[in-house]
Amino acid sequence: MLNKCGPRLCNIKPDHKVLEIGFGPGLGIEHALEYVKDGPGKIYGVEVSTYMLDAASRRLKNPISNDKVHLSLASVIDLPFDTDTFDRVFHCNSYYFWPSLPQSVSELYRVMKPGACMVAVLSLDNIRLAKSRGFLKHGDPDPLKYMFALEASGFEDVKFEYFMEGNFKYQAIFAHVHEKPAYHFDEELEDSDSELAKDEHSEIQQNIQPSNKKPSSSQ
Ligand SMILES: C[S@@+](CC[C@H](N)C(=O)[O-])C[C@H]1O[C@@H](n2cnc3c(N)ncnc32)[C@H](O)[C@@H]1O
Numbered sequence: 001m002l003n004k005c006g007p008r009l010c011n012i013k014p015d016h017k018v019l020e021i022g023f024g025p026g027l028g029i030e031h032a033l034e035y036v037k038d039g040p041g042k043i044y045g046v047e048v049s050t051y052m053l054d055a056a057s058r059r060l061k062n063p064i065s066n067d068k069v070h071l072s073l074a075s076v077i078d079l080p081f082d083t084d085t086f087d088r089v090f091h092c093n094s095y096y097f098w099p100s101l102p103q104s105v106s107e108l109y110r111v112m113k114p115g116a117c118m119v120a121v122l123s124l125d126n127i128r129l130a131k132s133r134g135f136l137k138h139g140d141p142d143p144l145k146y147m148f149a150l151e152a153s154g155f156e157d158v159k160f161e162y163f164m165e166g167n168f169k170y171q172a173i174f175a176h177v178h179e180k181p182a183y184h185f186d187e188e189l190e191d192s193d194s195e196l197a198k199d200e201h202s203e204i205q206q207n208i209q210p211s212n213k214k215p216s217s218s219q
Contacts, residue, residue, distance in 0.1 A: 001165070001168055001170075002092050002093065002121050002122075002123060002170055003027035003028040003030075003031060003092055004027075004028075005092075005121045005163070005170060005172065006020070006028050006031075006090035006092045006120075006121045006172075007028060007031045007032035007034075007035060007090060008031070009121065009172050010032075010090050010117065011088075011117075012032060012035035012036060012087075012088050013035070013036075013039070013041070013087070014035065014036050014037075014038050014039020014040070015036075015039045015040050015041050016035070016036060016041045016087040016088050017041060017042055017044065017086050017088075018032050018036065018041065018086065018087065018088045019043075019044045019045065019079075019081070019085075019088070019089045019111065020032065020043070020044070020046075020089075020090055020091060021046055021076045021090075021091040021094055022046075022048075022076070022091055022092075022093075022097065023046070023052070023056055024047070024049075024052050024055075024056070024092075025052060025055045025059060026052075026055065026056030026059040026060050026071075028090065028092050029043050029045050029056065029069060029071075030059065030060065032090070033060075033063055033069065036068065037068070042067070042068055042069070043063075043068065043069050043070075044069075044070045044071075044072070044086070045069070045070070045071045046071075046072050046073075046074040046075070046076065046079060046080075047071070047072075047073060047074075048073070048074070048075050050073060053071060053073050057071055075098075075099070076094075076098050076104040076107060076108065077098065077099055077100060077103050077104050078107065079107050079110075079111050081111045083110050083111065084111070084112070084113045084114070085111050085112075085113065086111055086112050086116055087113055087115075088116060088117060088118070088119075089108055089111075089116065089117075089119075090118065090119045090121070091118075091120050092120075092122075093121070093122060093123070093126070094120075095120055095146050096127075096140055096141040096146075097139045098139075101145060101146060101149040102149050102152065104149075105146075105150055105152075105155070106153045108153075109153045109155060112177045113177070114177055114178065114180050115177065115178070116177045117175065117176045117177070118174070118175045118177075119172055119173070119174055120146070120175075121171070121172045122143065122170065122171050122172070122173075123169070123170045123171070124169075124171055125169060127141045143160060143171070143173060146173065147160065147173060147175075150175045154180070155176065155177060156176050156177070157174065157176045157178075158174070158175045158176075160172075161174065
């Protein structure tokens, strides 16, 4: 049920590039696929468990071979995607397993396009049950901590909502990327593809230096 809610709340359009973090057996990706099947959109997923990657790869064999679904063995903390790639990101019952919320959330922010939105779905009832049975000893499911980390990384309009479908109660956290701040020029120069930018930068520096010099005594 939760796996259906994430993609639905994302408002995925047929041309969107969508990412799921921690896809498990692949049910969420299967639902997300419904929204892009008639357009050029694609669904991507990352998972740290090889067992889950194998299970999802079997489930999604056809869309993978049709180039509609791409699954990777990777952690949210180090995503194998370019900056500004995704229109939508979703995850279901996942953030409380991530190694570091600030680093994971910054990485999500990096790969999302300006204008993109993210939805995290969870069930507080299921989390309480899991805790009472001795599971989730290491993860921290506190939604507020996750929301603070989102805000601190630059996400905007971060909000928490309650939902009920039949007898099933669940919650969702929404977070948006609006305008991204301009990159710092020196950071851009770290990029190995920016040799041209480096040349332009030093040319600009040479051009601006004379104006910074004090006028010589002969002038
Ligand atoms: C409770 S399962 C949920 C699976 C799936 N989303 C679902 O609801 O059926 C959490 C999943 O998150 C994955 N996971 C944990 N840490 C992760 C990380 N750092 N990066 C990506 N996935 C991670 C786990 O391997 C696991 O499959």
